[in-house]
Amino acid sequence: MSTRPLQMASGSFWNTMERFSTMGIQLICTFILARFLTPNMFGLMGMLVVFTLIGNTITESGFSQTLIREKKVSKQTLSTVFWTNIALSLLIYLILWFAAPFIASFYNEPILVDVSRVTFLVIPLGALSIIQFTLCNRGLEFRKMCIISITASIVSCTIAIIWAWRTHSVWALVVQNVATYALRALGFWLTTRFRPALTFAIDELRRLFAFSRNLLVIGLIGNFFNNIYTLLIGRFYGATQAGYFVQADRIRLVTSNSMTQVVQSVSYPILSGINNSSNPSTLSNPSNLYSPYRRIILVTLLFVGFLMTLLMSVGEDLMQILMGSAEWRVAGQYLMALGVVGILYPLHAVNQNILLVKGMGRTILWIEVTRRTLMVLLIVAALQFGVDVFVWSYAVYSFLLIFLNLYVCGRPIGYGLSAQLRDIAPILMGFLLMIVVAECSNHILSLQNLSLRFIITLSLTLIVGLLYFHRHPSFLEAFDLVKQLLKTKYNQFRQ
Numbered sequence: 235m236s237t238r239p240l241q242m243a244s245g246s247f248w249n250t251m252e253r254f255s256t257m258g259i260q261l262i263c264t265f266i267l268a269r270f271l272t273p274n275m276f277g278l279m280g281m282l283v284v285f286t287l288i289g290n291t292i293t294e295s296g297f298s299q300t301l302i303r304e305k306k307v308s309k310q311t312l313s314t315v316f317w318t319n320i321a322l323s324l325l326i327y328l329i330l331w332f333a334a335p336f337i338a339s340f341y342n343e344p345i346l347v348d349v350s351r352v353t354f355l356v357i358p359l360g361a362l363s364i365i366q367f368t369l370c371n372r373g374l375e376f377r378k379m380c381i382i383s384i385t386a387s388i389v390s391c392t393i394a395i396i397w398a399w400r401t402h403s404v405w406a407l408v409v410q411n412v413a414t415y416a417l418r419a420l421g422f423w424l425t426t427r428f429r430p431a432l433t434f435a436i437d438e439l440r441r442l443f444a445f446s447r448n449l450l451v452i453g454l455i456g457n458f459f460n461n462i463y464t465l466l467i468g469r470f471y472g473a474t475q476a477g478y479f480v481q482a483d484r485i486r487l488v489t490s491n492s493m494t495q496v497v498q499s500v501s502y503p504i505l506s507g508i509n510n511s512s513n514p515s516t517l518s519n520p521s522n523l524y525s526p527y528r529r530i531i532l533v534t535l536l537f538v539g540f541l542m543t544l545l546m547s548v549g550e551d552l553m554q555i556l557m558g559s560a561e562w563r564v565a566g567q568y569l570m571a572l573g574v575v576g577i578l579y580p581l582h583a584v585n586q587n588i589l590l591v592k593g594m595g596r597t598i599l600w601i602e603v604t605r606r607t608l609m610v611l612l613i614v615a616a617l618q619f620g621v622d623v624f625v626w627s628y629a630v631y632s633f634l635l636i637f638l639n640l641y642v643c644g645r646p647i648g649y650g651l652s653a654q655l656r657d658i659a660p661i662l663m664g665f666l667l668m669i670v671v672a673e674c675s676n677h678i679l680s681l682q683n684l685s686l687r688f689i690i691t692l693s694l695t696l697i698v699g700l701l702y703f704h705r706h707p708s709f710l711e712a713f714d715l716v717k718q719l720l721k722t723k724y725n726q727f728r729q
Contacts, residue, residue: 252380253495256387257488263391264481267406268557270398273565277477279407281341281468282353284461285330289357291457293323296449298368300442307372309431311438316365316430318439323361330354341468345404352408359415365430366422382421390414459606463628466613471621475564479625481557482549482568489545490576493538494583524647527584528657532708534580535661540699540709543665546573547672547695551688567622574629577665581636581658585643601642605635664702671698 268276297315301307330337331351338346370379394410397403464483468476545552550566557565586598609631616627641651675691682690703709 252376252383253492255380256383257492259384259387259391261484261488263387263394263410264484265556265558266395267398268481268559268562270395270402271404271406272474273477273481273561274472274474275404275407275477276480277468277473277475278343278346278349278404279353279411280464280476280480281343281346281473282337282350283480284458284465285337285350286354286356287457287461288454289323289326289330289354290360291450291453292326293319293357293361294364294453295319295322295443296446296453297442298364298371299449300446301365301368302371309428310433310435311442312365312369312428313430313433314435314439315442317434319361319364320358323358327354327357330357341473343473349404349408353411355412356415359412359419363419363422366426366428369426369428370422378425382418382425386414386417386421389417455602455606459609462609462613463625466617467621467624470617471624475621478562478565479568481553481562482565482572485545485569486542486572486576489542490538490579491583493541494534494580524649527647528649529708529711531581531584531654532657532661533711534584535577535658536703536706536708538580539577539661539665540703542573542576543668543699544692544695546570546669548676548688548692549573551676551684551691554684555688568625571626571629575632577662578632578636581654582632582639585639597642601638604638608634608638661703661706661708664699667702668695668699671695 264276295318297319301312301315331354334347334350334354337350338344367379370376390410390413393413394406397409398406464476464480467479546569549569550563553562553566553569554560556562586601612627612631612634613624616624637651640654644650644654672691672695675694676687679687679690
């Protein structure tokens with residue numbers, strides 16, 4: 235029997251382990267750091283994320299994915315890409331170094347001049363290990379990648395906590411960020427045999443860039459718009475509000491985006507079986523895709539939405555408990571709006587997979603342009619009001635986008651807007667009922683002890699949700715998928 239399936243199964247386990255372990259370590263570290271640092275300091279770092287991501291995207295330029303899809307890569311090709319990454323990273327860092335005063339002026343935060351110049355060191359540090367990371371991906375060495383990432387996270391977080399305890403300054407977060415990239419680069423260099431040669435093939439670079447340039451553009455657009463709310467909150471409402479938003483959004487991302495990927499990793503083999511069917515008419519017949527996609531959409535929505543709603547029900551108390559201060563309750567208020575985005579995210583993510591399976595690239599591009607235009611219009615309108623309205627505009631955007639996605643993405647398989655709305659409306663009504671119960675409980679118990687209110691409200695919300703959904707077929711299937719996932723990951727770990 236070939237070892238390839240076993241490698242892929244093991245890789246899936248370690249890939250999942252890396253993602254959730256790293257995020258868990260970072261979250262726990264944040265909860266500890268919040269005891270020593272202010273929301274303003276977290277906001278300052280959040281303001282720089284968009285610049286770092288764009289810098290990293292330009293440095294990488296889509297070459298990693300391009301190299302992964304290549305059947306064979308020579309050392310000359312790898313060396314060419316390595317030196318290109320290094321040159322681009324140094325150029326980007328130099329530009330950002332001189333742009334630091336303008337970035338500080340844009341946010342009206344003078345301290346960002348020095349903070350950004352040190353923080354942006356992550357760009358050249360990251361470039362040092364792009365090729366090694368790519369080679370590990372090609373070789374399915376996810377266990378190695380997992381160990382390196384977890385080790386880097388633990389060590390950098392320990393350094394940051396000690397620094398924050400001693401200094402109570404934003405530099406603890408700066409050191410954590412830079413140390414993470416430096417340790418990852420060191421780990422890949424120590425465990426990977428590749429060493430760049432003093433060679434450069436311009437023709438090979440042109441060939442690779444012909445494919446990677448599309449990934450570069452997509453990455454730049456995605457990184458900018460995915461962080462535009464943090465950028466503008468920092469610019470118009472200050473670093474403190476940006477700090478609240480960043481931490482609330484991290485909770486949303488861990489719960490919604492990551493859980494959606496987990497559920498899809500269990501459910502998607504159904505679609506793979508259809509896609510790889512020996513019957514050539516399988517994909518051309520909408521009825522063959524209707525049932526499995528409907529199943530995945532409803533199960534993912536219920537699973538992710540239920541967890542997200544529980545977090546929303548105790549958002550303010552949760553943030554105060556986790557972050558150690560009542561001032562973080564504002565982040566809990568933002569979590570309510572971002573929770574709406576989190577609940578609806580599975581509908582966006584799963585629906586667009588329909589277009590990928592059907593190979594409708596132009597439709598995907600049209601949706602991308604339309605939804606970004608809608609986001610810009612809502613942002614411009616919301617900026618005329620306070621920060622609360624601005625944050626809630628994100629939820630409004632996500633809600634309006636549902637109608638576009640459900641209409642366009644469902645048509646190719648005969649699962650259109652009206653059919654999807656009929657299926658998801660009862661689920662969304664259940665989530666709304668849970669939120670209403672939670673709000674009533676929080677209001678009635680407003681003068682009670684924080685821990686008591688948290689436990690009672692969370693318990694009531696959970697009970698109401700279970701009573702509402704306990705007979706829903708997709709809810710039962712969600713539990714089965716969780717058990718299947720745990721069993722699968724356990725078996726992969728044993729292998």
